[in-house]
Amino acid sequence: MTVGITDSHCHVWWDQFDADRDLVLERAREAGVRRMVVVGTDVETSRASLDLAAREPGLHGTAGLHPHDAAKFDEGTRREIEALCQRRDCIAVGETGLDWFKEWAPRDAQLDSFRWHLELARSLDKPVIIHSRDAHEDTLALVQGCPGVRGVMHCFVMGPDELPFYLEAGMYISFSGIVTFKGSQANQEAARCCPEDRLLVETDAPFLAPTPHRGKRNEPAFCADTLRFVAELRGTTAEHLARVTTENASRLFGLPPLQAGHK
Ligand SMILES: [Zn+2]
Incomplete structure (x- = not known):
């Protein structure tokens, strides 16, 4: 692999990586994954x-409040997330979105938080990272309600x-x-x-x-x-797909092109 793969969404700050984070990053680079978007889910x-x-x-960082954490969406959190998103090194707003599947936070809080993140992304002219589970219609309505916003449907699990x-x-x-799982036919058709x-x-x-590692801790490699x-x-x-998806990530997140290299 000469170009390099971009992992457009990972949470390598997670404590599950505390014991071997350096090795995890090294294995990623060995596997050709030379760029990773590291996504925040709350202020911390x-x-x-x-x-x-x-x-x-x-590695490139983002800032946002995950729909699972939307109960924390208050004035203080908004101020802190906004300040982090304004930083030059923050490449995107999110992750944010709606999760009607787990519904770990009240729907109203998720809707308020998602709407706020969309507006913030548009006003900062940064892409927004969207999580959507069992919430297609509401997700789409809010995105359409914020014309001009750009971003990514992360972990897209829907179909064609x-x-x-x-x-x-x-x-x-x-x-x-998820696209690699048996039973993901509609998602595969979308891909x-x-x-x-x-x-x-x-x-x-x-x-x-992904298959064949299903059930294990996932890592960028x-x-x-x-x-x-x-x-x-x-x-x-x-x-070919590495080149194309890496170019897409550069365009979306405003990153310099990955130079061809051996690792
Ligand atoms: Zn995520």
């Missing part, structure tokens, strides 16, 4: 994402029927290990027909390890497995 972990990214080449709406709304589509210039891949580590799987679905090479 957003700070941790940005701090980690400041220390590690190829929903896909066009997000493309139309200007979103990039990021596929995770097959997604326009090449909107496609991204991610791990969402430490969650959702496994992004190479998802990339290979999607390349095969689309009848192209992993090399």
Whole structure:
């Protein structure tokens, strides 16, 4: 792999990586994953994402409040998230979104928080990272209610029927290990027909390890497995898809191109 893979979404600040974080990052680079977007889920972990990214080449941090944490959405949190998102080294707003599947935070709080993040992303002219589980219609309505916002549907688990709406709304589509699972036919069909210039891949580590690592702790190195799987679905090479998805990530997140190299 000469170009380098971009893992467009991982949480390598998680305490599950505390014991071996350096090795995890080294294995990622060995596997060709030379760039990782490290995503914050509340004030503390957003700070941790940005701090980690400041220390590690190829890592870039974001700041936001996860829908699971939307109960913490108050004036103080808003102020802190906004200040973090304004930092030059913060490449995106999020993750934010709606989760009607787990519903760990009240729906009203999730809706308020998501709307606020969308407006913030638009006003800062930074991309927004969107989590959406069992909430297609509400997610789309809020995105459409914020025209001009751009961003990524992270861990896109929907199918070809929903896909066009997000493309139309200007979103990039990021596929995770879920696309490799047996039983993910609709999601695989979406990965097959997604326009090449909107496609991204991610791990969402430490969650959702792709086949053949399913059930284990996920780590950015496994992004190479998802990339290979999607390349095969689309009848192209992993090399080609790495180049394209890395270019897409550069365009979306405003990152310099990854130079070709051996690792
Ligand atoms: Zn995530």
